[in-house]
Amino acid sequence: MNYKGYELLEYSDRVVVKNIKDFNLVHTFECGQCFRWIKQKDSSFIGVVKGKVIRVKLTQDILEIYGTNIEDFINIWFDYFDLGRDYGLIKEKLSQIDSMLAEAVQFGWGIRLLKQDIWEALICFIISANNKIPRIMKIVQNISIMCGKKTIFKEEEHYSFPTVEAIVNLDFEELLKCKAGFRSKYILQTAKDVLDKKIDLYNFSKSSTVEARNELIALSGVGEKIADCVLLFSGSKYDVFPIDVWVKRVMEEIYFKKETSIKDIRYFANQYFGDLVGFAQQYLFYYAREKSIGKEKHFL
DNA sequence: CCACAGGACGGCT
C-alpha cells in the first residue's frame, strides 16, 4: 500500500518501507539524542519504544522494521522516526547559511530528530548530567531491567522504560544500585513531581517554548541544557539550542574564535539559525563530537 | 595512585 509518499509492504515478521530519504541509522541513533538503540552485528539496531521491541535495518532507501505491523507503523513508527518531515529541505536551507554548517550537515546527512516519549527523555537526560553516553546507556538499561516491563524478542529479554509509578515505588537504596550516583535523588524527586502533576509533560503543545522550558527547569536535576534536550528530542519544541561542552566548543571554534558564555552563544544561535536552530544544533553536535572539533582550541 | 570527562546546584562574591 501507499502511505504519505512511502510504499509499505507487510510480512509476517516485519514491515518494509520503500522510498526512504535522508535517513541513516548510525547518524540518527548515535548522535546523542537517544540511549536505548543497540547496534547489531549486521548493522541493524534493536530498540524498545513505548514498550514495543523492534529491530530496524536500512538498506539504500528500504527500511525494514522487524517485530511490527502496518497498523503500528502508521500509529507509532512513522511519527517516531519523523518520516513526515522533509529533511532534504532543512539541510538545503541550513547549508545555505555558511560553508562550515554545510560541511556539518553533509557529515551527518542521515540524522533525524526522533519523537521520543517525553517522560523517558526527561529521566534519560537527568541521567546525562555530567556523564558520558556509554555510561548513560548502562544506567538507563539498569533502571529498565529493575522496574520496566519484560518482553521477549527473538529469544532475548528486553525491558521497556519504566512508568512514573514504577520509579516512584522504588526505594532510594534500590535505585542507587543502578549506578546513577548523585543523580538518583533527582530521578526520584522528578518522578514524584510528575506523579503529583506538578508538571504536565504531555500538554506542552499548549504551552509556549519559554513556558514549557521554565516548567522543566523547575524540576529537580533539570537545568537549561537538559530542559532543551527534553524539548528537542521528544518533538515538543524545535526552537531550542541545547549547549553542552561539544556544542560550546564547536560554536566558539567556528563563529566566535574566543571563549564565549552560554548565554551569548544561545542568543547568536537563535538569530543566526532562525527557526531551524534545533536542527542546526544536532548536525553541529554530531560533527563536533565525531571529529573532535574544538577540543583543541585554535584561539586564545 | 592520579588526571580527566561530563551538567546541576548551592554557596559565595
Added chain:
DNA sequence: AGCCGTCCTGTG
C-alpha cells in the same frame, strides 16, 4: 548577575 567547588563512575 557570574564564578567555582562538589556530586559519581569509568577509563587511561
